[in-house]
Amino acid sequence: xxxxxxxxxxxxxxxxxxxxxxxxxxxxxxxxxxxxxxxxxxxxxxxxxxxxxxxxxxxxxxxxxxxxxxxxxxxxxxxxxxxxxxxxxxxxxxxxxxxxxxxxxxxxxxxxxxxxxxxxx
Amino acid sequence: xxxxxxxxxxxxxxxxxxxxxxxxxxxxxxxxxxxxxxxxxxxxxxxxxxxxxxxxxxxxxxxxxxxxxxxxxxxxxxxxxxxxxxxxxxxxxxxxxxxxxxxxxxxx
Numbered sequence: 001x002x003x004x005x006x007x008x009x010x011x012x013x014x015x016x017x018x019x020x021x022x023x024x025x026x027x028x029x030x031x032x033x034x035x036x037x038x039x040x041x042x043x044x045x046x047x048x049x050x051x052x053x054x055x056x057x058x059x060x061x062x063x064x065x066x067x068x069x070x071x072x073x074x075x076x077x078x079x080x081x082x083x084x085x086x087x088x089x090x091x092x093x094x095x096x097x098x099x100x101x102x103x104x105x106x107x108x109x110x111x112x113x114x115x116x117x118x119x120x121x
Numbered sequence: 122x123x124x125x126x127x128x129x130x131x132x133x134x135x136x137x138x139x140x141x142x143x144x145x146x147x148x149x150x151x152x153x154x155x156x157x158x159x160x161x162x163x164x165x166x167x168x169x170x171x172x173x174x175x176x177x178x179x180x181x182x183x184x185x186x187x188x189x190x191x192x193x194x195x196x197x198x199x200x201x202x203x204x205x206x207x208x209x210x211x212x213x214x215x216x217x218x219x220x221x222x223x224x225x226x227x228x229x
Contacts, residue, residue, distance in 0.1 A: 035218070037164075045164065045207050047218040056188075059216050093203070100169055105211035107154035107169030114163055 002026040004096050004112035011118045017084040020115045021032060022096030029077040030054050031102045036070065036081045038092040039114075046092075050099075086119045093117075125210050125221040132227040139198050141224045143191040150213040153191040155184055156192030157204045158223075164207065168193060200228050 007021040022034065036048040049060035051070040058070050069082045079096060094115045097108035125145040133139040143153060152184050157162035166175050168184035171191065181196045189211075195202055208221040 011211075037220075044223045045158075045220040047209070047210075047220055050218075061217060095163055100166065100175060104216055105152050105207070105213060107152075107166045107175075108156075109166045109169070109175050111163040111165075 002098065002110045004098060004110055005098060006094075006112035007117045008024065009116040009118070011120065012086050013080040013120060014087055014121055016086050016119075017082060018086060018117050019080055019082045019098075020094050020117070022079045022081070022112050024077045024079070024098065028097070029074065033099045033104075034070075034072075034079045034107055035097045035099065036068075037095045037097055037108075039095070040089075043092075048081070048094075053079070083117075086117075088119050091119045123212075125208060125219050127206075127208060127221040127224045129222070130225045130227065133198050133229055135199060135229045136197055139202070139208050139226055141193040141195075141208075143193070143210070143221050143223070144189060145191070145208070145210045145219070152211040152213075153184070153186055154211075155182075155193045155210045156207045156209065157202075158207065159204045165170070165207075195226070196204065198219040198226075198228050202226060204219050 003025045005023045010018050030053045033050045035050040038046050051058045066082050071080045096112040098110040099106050100109035155168040157167050158164040167178050167182045172184045183194045185192050205223045205225050207223050
């Protein structure tokens, strides 16, 4: 079955960077884009961006451009999301999610378990 | 990006129909998806591409859209349907997504 397994929780100081990994299995890795979504405590969902596993192209939400980088390692079917210049406003659960169809703009049918990133001095 | 607005809450008695709206620029090839999120859990896709259901999602969940409003309908609501529901809009022009503000569904 499809699985997305994320790395464990992180505690970071303001100004630092964090990298969250998302190891996938159970489907053809190159066929489906991976998206990243975050959720601050008690808040709604916020889309951060996607990466095409097929060609490595990325598209980031305006709020994160210049501060986020998404990459892939096709040898291990793993996707990485790096977020830099962290502030307390970045404290959130970060999810990776796979698109249900191999077309642009479709819904996310499989999600990682979430990674809590806490930013605190 | 643009705002995607949902009512904060919807309440219905068991067996009734719950309707959740999502106000956004729907149309012109933009797509709408719906997620159910229960406390402490990752979101679950219940409707995608406006009207389609993933495998395993009951047919009590249905989606539609008309003009600038998309709608998620939950027929014959059950206690297990209590959750926050988010719509998500894909903007074809920018190839980006925006989530709605979320609607908490309470089964009375």
